[in-house]
Amino acid sequence: MYLQHFTKLVKPSKPILEFLFRRMSRLKKELPILTLFTKDSCTLCDEAKKVLEPYRHRFILQEVDITDPDNCVWFERYKYDIPVFHMNGQFLMMHQVNLKILEKQLAKLEQDGNKMW
The missing domain is CATH 3.40.30.10 (Glutaredoxin)
Structure with a gap:
């Protein structure tokens, strides 16, 4: 959701988007x-x-x-x-x-x- 708003405000480059997606996926904790x-x-x-x-x-x-x-x-x-x-x-x-x-x-x-x- 926040990433959607961010991309509407700023046109980030592909490496920045990839970094953000990786960062967000790591923030999701998977329980053992x-x-x-x-x-x-x-x-x-x-x-x-x-x-x-x-x-x-x-x-x-x-x-x-x-x-x-x-x-x-x-x-x-x-x-x-x-x-x-x-x-x-x-x-x-x-x-x-x-x-x-x-x-x-x-x-x-x-x-x-x-x-x-």
Whole structure:
């Protein structure tokens, strides 16, 4: 919206427009994806979700039911270890939420996301 008004007032060059678009796209923060590998009636998973609640504004929680037939690979890998957590597709922790590990990884991702060229 602001860029529209700017271009009406001034005719910026192509490099300036490209710079502005890059800058604006970097300002949009994308939240990391925290994947919880779980199954029905998993009390440890329910407890883990309660522990994660205060951090929910810093990530998107995606739950994967390992008992779903489409997730048989995850079932074979994690059937004795749930809850298991991945952050952006990479293993993070299992059995319970380790707040030190979670906070460290979130801080790292937030720091990396705030780096400007």
